[in-house]
Amino acid sequence: MTDTATPVTVDGSGAPPARRRFLAWVSLGLASLAAAAVGVPVIGLLVAPLARPVGDRWHPVGPASRFRIGETVKVTFADTQSTPWSGRTAATAAWLRRVSDTEFTAFSLNCTHLGCPVRWVAGAKLFMCPCHGGVFYEDGAVAAGPPQRALTRYPVRVSQGTVQIQTSGLPIT
Amino acid sequence: MAGSRLGTWLDDRTGIGALVRRLLDHPVPPRVGWRYVLGSATLVAFLLQVATGIALATLYVPSTADAYQSLQYITHDAAFGRALRGLHYFGASAMMILIGAHLARVFLTGSYKFPREVNWLSGVLLLFLTTLMAFTGQLLRWDQDGVWSEVVAAEQAGRVPGIGRAIAHFLLAGDRIGGPTLTRSFAFHVFFIPALIFAGVGLHIYLVLRTGVSEPPEVSAPADPRTYRPWYTRLLEREGRPFWPSAAWRDLLFATVVLATVIVLAWVVGPAPLGKPPDPTLVDASPRPDWYFLWYYALLATVPHWLESLTMVLAPVIAIIVLLALPFVAGRGSRHLRDRPWAPVIVLVIVGGVAWFAYEGGRAPWSPRFGADPIAAAVVGTTAGPVSDGAQLFHDKGCEYCHMIAGTGGVRGPDLTHVARRLDRAQLVSRVLGGGGDMPAYAGTLTDAELQSLIAFLESRR
Known part of the structure; x- marks a missing residue:
């Protein structure tokens, strides 16, 4: 086994690990953003009754x-x-x-x-x-x-x- | 031959045939007997609920204004409506009983131990979700009991320190019972919780196939992470037999018996009767939960005041924590009952306790008997004079709601059939006027003449 100065393991796409890490984070970030964009109105509708002002007549x-x-x-x-x-x-x-x-x-x-x-x-x-x-x-x-x-x-x-x-x-x- | 060629083609493109064969042929340990049929029967009960639930949802109107009428229509007019409601009702009961029995069996055979801890955890999740289904389902009946069950649930949630009010308003979808209350319960009952159950069942079955069915403890090796897996693999190689049909026939036969029982009950007994309409101004209500929550209802009437909020808030949390912690606390060692003699004792105590409280809940001795008839003249012994007047007062003043005389009346307080044998006049007067224990004081309610008549009546009870 020989140590190389730059331990670049290259996968099929040829992308270096740093780039793959970056792509993974971007993908997860986008997915989280999309989930939040959908989740806010869904959760918001469910918890809205808690915030509704009570106007008793x-x-x-x-x-x-x-x-x-x-x-x-x-x-x-x-x-x-x-x-x-x-x-x-x-x-x-x-x-x-x-x-x-x-x-x-x-x-x-x-x-x-x-x-x-x-x-x-x-x-x-x-x-x-x-x-x-x-x-x-x-x-x-x-x-x-x-x-x-x-x-x-x-x-x-x-x-x-x-x-x-x-x-x-x-x-x- | 065309069919077979289509099958070959489909199998080649999808691999489904191979998958199904793997599921059917997976080896199960020897001597897996009738004890192992409870999980699959629970699943069959769930599928019955899905099928009947979908059918009911095609007619049920989830609006507070119309739900009650739509249920009347389903029960009395729709083709098979009554039968479907009956199937859904007894299917729910079957699912609750079977999931409880399955849990007890897994506990008794120690099957929650290594390497099946997560099987157990997913089962606990499914038990919790099934309980939520039972509760939300009862609300959807949206008769008087449905409305008041919702109120009681909100009040119980309100006992949680700090966020209780928020949880209560979340359940009610507002600060009172209203239009959004029912639609919220409906959406949870038919979409959200079933989706979680499907996911939980998927995980549960995947894990059963991955870890293999636990072998009966008679042939068992101790659950030791170093040796168990190779030992189990060898056991299956040596004595394992394919699930289909060596074990599956028992599952199918038992599930058929369960289904047949549910069908007979649905046709013969019919669905849970619809109570009075969901009108919150009708105070002639005696709200009771469905049978699977009667034990809890009784528990809340029985615990002392200082324990009450703890029972409502902390006890369910502790129960869930204990169930979740079990495979981590006792996840290794022998699975045989010989080495776990306390296991059947625990199961018996829990089953006995639940049964006893459920029985008490059905009797509800703490509830006033509002409809009690006046004491019969034959029992009173006279139809005129102070004793007769007193007997009438005994009824009119509500004494009879809580006290029984010669078999008529409530059972909240002591039976007064022979009260004059135990208490003299002064003691009787003192009890009536001052109350005490769980009896209201009647000092401000009775005129002197009324008191004299009432005491005369009680003194004649020898």
Whole structure:
């Protein structure tokens, strides 16, 4: 075996190693660029919902005179953020309680344990969750079961005799 | 003869014939028996899902407005629609059971050891992807359970520290259930995850052919990197037999039995029933996951509060890490159960635990029984007076949702059929008013007269 001064091993193309290395890097670079050019809009579309500004509106749910003091009722209204193809899922609801002549409280339907819809059991004056048995008092405080937090409240106001609720997205607890 | 000439020409230009012959003739070790049919049956179940899934996708409308109606149409009107939904539903169940059984078998025969570590890793990946398919598939049913499963999944993801909210909104495709929620689950269920499964299956089969089927531990040599490969090669030369048909007949027979079972169940039992419509304002819901997630649902109702977020976030991560680490921690040495007596114990504990939690999940003793009928007059013993009034209150105030009397009512709290034998009047009053444990306090809910009647009723329960 003889050592040559320039250990140029030449492949079929006759290109020296430095040139092959350069070509390899250019090829990989171009491929990465192309992948990124396609990947940005694909990934961008998927993560866009994370950045979407949440503009929550006030939803009218009925004249104040319809609600009796001490009663808790379900109010339903259309979600203004829904898409045209949302169908029935565009409907949303809250538990509305008239505490006094002027004071209303609105609770999210979602149990603070894992989000299942709590039911108002009027006789017991309790909210009960069908999933894992969470129970809340009429003021939303935890009464029993796995939940650790009171029911999420929505802001309520009475404007020109109409009760309005400001909802936000699913409360992630 | 024209056919044979065409075949020769095609084989000459493509080499496919040679490839197929190599696949069919690859030698398998001796005494490879019925234990080795689970992987191929899982693959057959997957192919069944692909075929039935494509058929269903030709009618299913992945929009939150119309998905439910399109499923009603598929189930009740479309030709073979009900059968196809049934096949897809029981096919999913078969795939979950078979992939779990295959995993257990590979663990028990120590087949994850050298030189088949990456076979195991690709199998763990496929298990993870299959679980994702089961979950997203359940959502696509887009009835009430589908909607609330999506909500519960988002809430669970929300427990991840720091990025929980972001993951939840990624799953929901927004900050609430809406139009984009279903299309996202649909795209993952029919395009993204199946593409990964195809790739994973390809890798898995390639590796099985490359490393060879693991020999049953009775004839096994210890998995020693220095000696195993030459030993295995000699074993195949000496006693190996071609896969087709010496081993393949068992795979085909078992897969046929699996398919036949799925077909019979699909026709006789039918698909998972569609629940109420996907209307988030309908609060008369009792969301339950499909059977393969019931054990997890039960686990979340059972663990103490302080363990809850850990169970939701850390436990799945730990489970995946343990599975991935296994071939690196225990990748060598004897594969025989005689030298690994803990292996069947681990499998039994896991299978037993999952079965027990799944049973509890089906019973859901922690859930209030909203539909409980009032206590029968015969049980109450009277139709007038405070005892009778109390019995009515026991129903109206929701006591009965959680407490059973003479077989009627919930099982969340203690059975009160004979409560007066254990508790005196003062104790009863104290429990009702003050609550405690997992019982709400009724102090602000009952008038004095109501309390007297309720206590009178409970005191009559001897």
